[in-house]
Amino acid sequence: MRLPITGDQIKDLAAQLDPSTKLFTRADGQEYEKLIARWADNAIRQAGVVAVPVTYEEVSKLVKFASDNKIDIAVRCGGHSTGGCSSSEGGLVIDLSGMRNVTVDKDSKLIIAQGGALWADVDNAAIEKGLATVGGTVNHTGIGGLTLGGGLGWLTGLYGTVVDNLVAAKVVIADGSLLNASEKENADLFWAIRGAGHNFGVAVEFTIKGHDQTNEVYAGGYVFTPDKLIAIIDALNAKMKNPDPKASAIVVFASPPTMPGPVIVTNLFYNGDQAAAEKCFDFLLKLEPVANMAKMMPYNLVNGLLNPMAAHGGRKSLKALTLSHDVDAAFVQELFEEYARKMKENPDLAKTFMGIEFYDTTKLNSVPIESMAFANRGLYRAGIVGLEWSDPEKDMENRSWGRGFQTKCRQHVIDQNQYSEETTKTALEYANYIEPGDLIDKKPFGVNQQRLEMLKHKFDPDCLFNKTSPLVPLKN
Ligand SMILES: Cc1cc2nc3c(=O)[nH]c(=O)nc-3n(C[C@H](O)[C@H](O)[C@H](O)COP(=O)(O)OP(=O)(O)OC[C@H]3O[C@@H](n4cnc5c(N)ncnc54)[C@H](O)[C@@H]3O)c2cc1C
Structure with a gap:
């Protein structure tokens, strides 16, 4: 069972973090209320603390702290989960709104987007370079939640799902390590995050294929x-x-x-x-x-x-x-x-x-x-x-x-x-x-369910990431 974060733990955590990571508690009033607001009012939970990191290293520290102390954790990108999956009652919310940068390389046609970006951020940055990729049909949804679950959009007919276009990601897993995931590095993690990613860590960066889009x-x-x-x-x-x-x-x-x-x-x-x-x-x-x-x-x-x-x-x-x-x-x-x-x-x-x-x-x-x-x-x-x-x-x-x-x-x-x-x-x-x-x-990942349960055991045996379509770890 995951625990709420205590006042003393918040102080401990603050002492370990870089000053660039801002922490907000109920005492911060409106700023805190704004951070716990979600697309659906019924998805709002009273977080013990909301952390807004701006670097990947800081996300690692937050995840490790929650893991070591068995604290309930939620990750928030666009905040569209209607089931409250990006919220925590009393625990630690990692709010990725400070990590929305998107860079696009016209030559390689790669879009590199931070894990807190919204689809509007991606669509706007890509079109400036004459590119587009598969993305959500409502552009204030987060690329985090939508990509990690697959991703369908207007360009699906041409290019498949968002994860069919995912080339690599950087993921902070449950022990706090920051891993590169691609076909070449940590290929099993890369396999898992393309569809069941909410279960495997915090995706702090996505590299996505762009496609020529010069016509209206x-x-x-x-x-x-x-x-x-x-x-x-x-x-x-x-x-x-x-x-x-x-x-x-x-x-x-x-x-x-x-x-x-x-x-x-x-x-x-x-x-x-x-x-x-x-x-x-x-x-x-x-x-x-x-x-x-x-x-x-x-x-x-x-x-x-x-x-x-x-x-x-x-x-x-x-x-x-x-x-x-x-x-x-x-x-x-x-x-x-x-x-x-x-x-x-x-x-x-x-x-x-x-x-x-x-x-x-x-x-x-x-x-x-x-x-x-x-x-x-x-x-x-x-x-x-x-x-x-x-x-x-x-x-x-x-x-x-x-x-x-x-x-x-x-x-x-x-x-x-x-x-x-x-x-x-x-x-x-x-x-x-x-x-x-x-x-x-019951079985949201079809034929891939069992392999995912085994990978859950490898990457997150204590189920730190447990909110969206949660997996039960399975020993090989
Ligand atoms: C209005 C609306 C339109 C939609 N349109 C589409 C659509 O066109 N195509 C489509 O495929 N889906 C669509 N969806 C579904 C959408 O993919 C999911 O609701 C998705 O989870 C939303 O992601 P988010 O980042 O906005 O939400 P959040 O509530 O922030 O996150 C949802 C889940 O993802 C996790 N998460 C988010 N970011 C990260 C991250 N960087 N690392 C790790 N975990 C993370 C959260 O912890 C939570 O478990 C739509 C949903 C809504 C509400």
Whole structure:
């Protein structure tokens, strides 16, 4: 069991640290409150102390101190975990907001980003050098949490996951050592952090492949009335039979306050010019959207488009969904009806959305599933329910409604694909959308689960890093 940090331990720790590392406790008032704030209000915990280091050596000292003293530890990058995985009640939070530097080398096309950077930092620095990489579709998410769990984004069709583009990382492991991880150095650690990284240490630096991105891209939403839903899904399925890696779509159910009821938004991305994009998405244009907000823009602005529907604050929960690759439109209609019924019944949930991601999975599935920890490769589509509400009394009830969606989707995939938990290699739900306590959390790394448990024993036998999809160490 991990312990809270005591007042004396905070003094001891402060004496060991360089003055550049600032420590904040409740006595620091607003500054402390700002540091423990999270994207979701329900993820806030009263940390014993928040440390804001600016060097890798200082991160090592913090980790070693927590390890030696069995103190509960949390690592915070973007702070988007809705399950409180970057927060600690009474323990030590390592807040990486002082480590957001990103450098980009145009010749080698490598992006070197510190472990506290947000996706906006990466996208902006890369585009200045005519480059882009796979990144989160909401650009205030942290590169730390998103990368360590795999990373899906608008460029997934072209380049796979974020971890498919990860070349190296620097990681502080549980005993405080700072290790280089790559195919050449500590290859087993490198294998583990590409998908299950939250379990293995503090990633203080990532080296990521950039790709040429000198053209502007087409992006934005088409808004439809709900009667078009089945036609939209059928048409997207047909399109995905012969997919274009430059084109992606996220179909969202949302309830904008300006509309009389829920609507369907197809958020679109095309890495090419407007004429090519509109030709690619003509099957949607023919369905006569009531609004068309898509336009040409520099790539670094695309990941800001969904920010307004993902603002900070409020009580929130993410629920990972899995759907068949060839999405069953009638089933999605059922999900929509359930969503619309719930929004009507409980207006406090009005900011809740549900999304289904359509990108070309060819590149993603060309990477062997056992080549790294990330195990969400297969003929499935990732989906998500993003619940938001204000009433703390409804936390359990709302989460359990979201879990109901998860279970329903999983069962449908099992029935449709004759999927068997024993024989399949893939994990069904995307680990980065799973929250602690979700029933499906049992085997989030599919065929890679056992090797990860053995590596956990090697790198973190006392489970210092234990918050996101925790692994139980297994002796060889
Ligand atoms: C609005 C929104 C949009 C999203 N969009 C996408 C998307 O487009 N694609 C996608 O793949 N996922 C997406 N996600 C899921 C996202 O990948 C996870 O929520 C992720 O954990 C967020 O990372 P963070 O750094 O912002 O969060 P945090 O809460 O700071 O961290 C989450 C977990 O990662 C750990 N962690 C963070 N940084 C480090 C580090 N440097 N070293 C070690 N551990 C670390 C934390 O300790 C915690 O366990 C989205 C989530 C939200 C809320």
